[in-house]
Amino acid sequence: MIRTIKAASATALAIAFLSSAATAQTIKIGVNEPLTGAFAASGTYVVNGAKIAADEINAKGGLLGKKIELVIEDNKSNPTEAAAVAEKLITRDKTPVMLGAWGSSLTLAVMPKLVEYETAMVVETSSASKITTSGNPYVFRISPPSFVEAAAFKNIVDKLALKKVDFLVINNDWGRGTAEDFSKMMKEKGITIGLVETMDQSAQDMSAQLAKIKATDSETVIITAAVDQLTLIFKQAAALGLKKRIITTGGSQNPDQIIAQAGAAANDTMHLTTFLPWMPEKTPNPEATTYFIGEWKKRGFDFAGCTESFRGYDGIRTIAAAIEKAGKAEPAAIKDALWKIDVKGLNGDIVFKKSGPAGSESGQSFPNVYLIEITSGKIVMKDL
Amino acid sequence: MDQLLQHLVNMLVLGGTYALLGIGLTLIFGIMNVVNFTHGILYTFGAYMMFIVVHQLGLNFFFALPVAIVAGWLLGALIEITLLRPLRGADIDTTMLVMIGAWIAMQSGALWIWGGVAKSIDNPFPDAPLVIGPVSVSWLRLFVLFAAALLIVLAYSLINLTKLGKAMRATFQDSDTAALMGVNVSLIYTSTFAIGSSLAAAAGALLGPVYVVFPQMGDLAAVKAFAIVILGGLGNITGAVIGSFILALAEELGAGYVSSGYRDAMGFLIIIMVLIFKPTGLFARAERVG
Numbered sequence: 263m264i265r266t267i268k269a270a271s272a273t274a275l276a277i278a279f280l281s282s283a284a285t286a287q288t289i290k291i292g293v294n295e296p297l298t299g300a301f302a303a304s305g306t307y308v309v310n311g312a313k314i315a316a317d318e319i320n321a322k323g324g325l326l327g328k329k330i331e332l333v334i335e336d337n338k339s340n341p342t343e344a345a346a347v348a349e350k351l352i353t354r355d356k357t358p359v360m361l362g363a364w365g366s367s368l369t370l371a372v373m374p375k376l377v378e379y380e381t382a383m384v385v386e387t388s389s390a391s392k393i394t395t396s397g398n399p400y401v402f403r404i405s406p407p408s409f410v411e412a413a414a415f416k417n418i419v420d421k422l423a424l425k426k427v428d429f430l431v432i433n434n435d436w437g438r439g440t441a442e443d444f445s446k447m448m449k450e451k452g453i454t455i456g457l458v459e460t461m462d463q464s465a466q467d468m469s470a471q472l473a474k475i476k477a478t479d480s481e482t483v484i485i486t487a488a489v490d491q492l493t494l495i496f497k498q499a500a501a502l503g504l505k506k507r508i509i510t511t512g513g514s515q516n517p518d519q520i521i522a523q524a525g526a527a528a529n530d531t532m533h534l535t536t537f538l539p540w541m542p543e544k545t546p547n548p549e550a551t552t553y554f555i556g557e558w559k560k561r562g563f564d565f566a567g568c569t570e571s572f573r574g575y576d577g578i579r580t581i582a583a584a585i586e587k588a589g590k591a592e593p594a595a596i597k598d599a600l601w602k603i604d605v606k607g608l609n610g611d612i613v614f615k616k617s618g619p620a621g622s623e624s625g626q627s628f629p630n631v632y633l634i635e636i637t638s639g640k641i642v643m644k645d646l
Numbered sequence: 647m648d649q650l651l652q653h654l655v656n657m658l659v660l661g662g663t664y665a666l667l668g669i670g671l672t673l674i675f676g677i678m679n680v681v682n683f684t685h686g687i688l689y690t691f692g693a694y695m696m697f698i699v700v701h702q703l704g705l706n707f708f709f710a711l712p713v714a715i716v717a718g719w720l721l722g723a724l725i726e727i728t729l730l731r732p733l734r735g736a737d738i739d740t741t742m743l744v745m746i747g748a749w750i751a752m753q754s755g756a757l758w759i760w761g762g763v764a765k766s767i768d769n770p771f772p773d774a775p776l777v778i779g780p781v782s783v784s785w786l787r788l789f790v791l792f793a794a795a796l797l798i799v800l801a802y803s804l805i806n807l808t809k810l811g812k813a814m815r816a817t818f819q820d821s822d823t824a825a826l827m828g829v830n831v832s833l834i835y836t837s838t839f840a841i842g843s844s845l846a847a848a849a850g851a852l853l854g855p856v857y858v859v860f861p862q863m864g865d866l867a868a869v870k871a872f873a874i875v876i877l878g879g880l881g882n883i884t885g886a887v888i889g890s891f892i893l894a895l896a897e898e899l900g901a902g903y904v905s906s907g908y909r910d911a912m913g914f915l916i917i918i919m920v921l922i923f924k925p926t927g928l929f930a931r932a933e934r935v936g
Contacts, residue, residue, distance in 0.1 A: 299862060473649055
C-alpha cells in the first residue's frame with residue numbers, strides 16, 4: 263500500500279515537473295475579465311482585443327525567444343470571483359503579470375491579492391479614481407480615472423453652458439466615484455449639482471429614476487453605465503419625454519451599439535470616450551489604430567466592440583513591452599520594468615506616472631479623452 | 647403631483663408583467679411545491695424566441711408572441727417530463743438541486759448560442775410616446791400592459807373555471823384521491839408546469855422588446871417572481887396579481903422618494919416584512935392548524 267502511494271506520488275511529481283517544464287516554453291500572461299454576467303459583452307471584447315495583440319507579438323517571434331500565452335479566466339462580473347480568479351492565475355498558473363479586471367469593483371477586489379502575491383496587474387478599463395490613489399504599488403492603469411475624465415471635461419463645460427446638472431450612475435465604485443469627481447469639478451466651476459440617482463448594475467427599468475430627474479429644473483444629466491444599460495436609459499428617457507441634454511462618461515458606451523439598439527432615442531446624446539475607431543486619422547497613433555481595426559474586422563467581430571477591445575490590445579502590448587524591458591518573465595522584474603516603458607498606445611503614449619501616497623505609488627497613464635455626439639444616427643466629434 | 651402620476655403609470659405597466667411571472671411561479675412553486683429555479687430562464691427563453699422569430703426569421707411581431715408562448719409551454723413540458731417526473735416523490739431539496747443545475751446549464755447554453763452581447767427587438771409601435779398631460783408612456787408599454795392583462799384573465803379562467811383547472815387543484819390537494827377519481831395525475835403535473843412556464847415565457851416575450859435581451863436577464867426577474875409568490879401567499883393567484891402591483895408600487899415609490907440605489911432591494915425588504923408579520927402571505931386564507 264505504502265509502495266503504491268510512493269509510486270503514485272512520484273508519478274504525480276514527475277508529471278507536475280514535466281508539465282511545468284513544458285509550459286516554461288511560453289510566457290504566461292493572466293487575463294481576468296468578465297465573460298459572463300452583467301459585463302459579459304464588454305469583457306469578451308477586451309479579451310478578443312488582447313488575443314489580437316498576443317497573436318501579433320507571436321507572429322513577430324514572441325518575447326525573449328518564447329511565445330506568449332494568455333491564460334484567460336472568467337470573473338463572472340462578480341468581485342468575489344475576480345479575487346478568486348487572480349489567486350488562481352498567480353498560484354496555479356504562475357502568471358508573472360496580469361491584465362484585468364474590467365469593472366472598478368472587480369479591480370478593487372483583486373488589488374489585495376496583488377499585494378499578497380507581489381504581482382503586478384495592468385488595469386485596462388476601470389475608472390474609479392481610488393484604484394490608483396489608495397497606495398497599491400502593483401496597479402498600473404492605462405484607462406483614464408474619472409478625475410482625469412472630469413479634468414478633460416472641465417474645458418468644455420463653459421462651451422456647453424452647463425448650469426444645473428443631475429447624475430444617474432451605476433451603483434458601484436465606478437458610478438459613485440464618477441459622480442463624486444464630476445460634482446467636485448463642476449462645483450468649482452459654479453455649476454449647481456441637483457439629484458444624484460443610482461441604479462443597480464443589473465437593473466433594467468430605470469423609469470422611476472428618470473421620472474424623478476424629469477421633474478427637476480436641471481438642463482443636463484450625466485450618466486455613467488455600460489452600454490446595455492445606456493441603451494435602456496435612452497429608450498426609457500425618450501418614452502418618458504425627458505428632454506434634457508444627456509452626457510455619458512466612462513468609455514464603455516459602444517456608440518455604434520447604442521445607435522443600432524436605441525435608434526432615434528440616441529440622437530443628440532453626448533459621450534466622453536477614450537478611443538476614436540470611427541476616425542483613425544484623428545487618433546494619436548493612426549497606423550496602429552488602422553492595423554488593429556483591420557484585424558478586428560478580419561476576425562469577424564462586431565465593429566461596435568472596438569471602443570472596448572482596443573484596451574485589451576493596448577494592455578497586452580503594455581505588458582509585453584515591460585517583459586521585454588525586464589529581460590525575464592518574473593513578477594518583480596516586470597513590475598519594475600512597467601515604470602520604464604513608453605508604448606505607442608492606440609489612444610496616446612502609455613507612460614506610467616506615480617499616483618497615490620508616497621512610497622507605495624500606483625502607476626497611472628494619461629490617455630486622451632474625447633467628446634463625441636450622436637447626430638441623426640451618426641457619430642460626430644466635438645472639439646474639446 | 648406630476649411626478650407621482652408618472653410613477654403610478656410606470657407602476658401599472660411594471661406590475662402587469664410582474665403578475666405574469668408571479669402567476670406562473672405560484673402555480674409551480676405554490677401549488678406543485680417545486681422550487682423552480684428555471685423560471686427566470688423560461689423568461690429569458692421567451693425573449694430569445696421573440697428575437698429569433700422577429701429578427702432571424704423576419705416574421706411579424708404579433709405572430710412572434712404566441713410562438714414564444716407556445717415554445718415556453720413546450721420547453722416547460724420537456725423539463726417536467728425529463729427532470730421532474732423521475733423525481734416525483736423525492737424530497738424538495740433534491741428537486742431544488744436539479745432545478746438549480748438545469749438553470750445553470752440553460753443559462754450557459756443561451757450564452758453559448760447567442761453570446762453575451764445584448765440583443766434588441768424591433769417593435770411596430772411609434773417611437774414617440776403617448777403624452778396625456780404630465781404623464782408620458784410608450785405605446786409599446788401600453789400594449790404590454792394590455793397583453794399582460796389579457797393573459798392574466800386567461801390564466802385565471804383556465805385555473806378557476808375549466809375542468810382542467812379543477813383537476814389541477816384536486817391533484818395538488820390530494821393526488822392519490824384525484825387519481826382514484828380518474829384524473830390522469832402525470833398529465834396534470836406536466837400541464838401545470840408547462841402552463842407556469844408558458845406564462846414566464848410570455849412575460850419575457852413581452853418585456854424583451856421593452857428592454858434588451860441577454861442570457862442573464864431572467865435572474866432578477868426570477869427573484870422578483872419569488873418575492874411576489876411569497877407576498878401573495880403560496881398558490882394564491884389573486885394574491886400573486888395583487889402582490890405584483892404592490893411590489894411594483896414599492897419599487898417605483900421607493901426609487902422615486904426614498905433612494906434609487908435600493909430600488910431592487912424593495913422586493914427583499916417586502917419578503918422579510920411579510921415573513922416576519924404574516925408568514926403565510928398577505929392574502930392566504932386562514933388555515934386550520936392541526
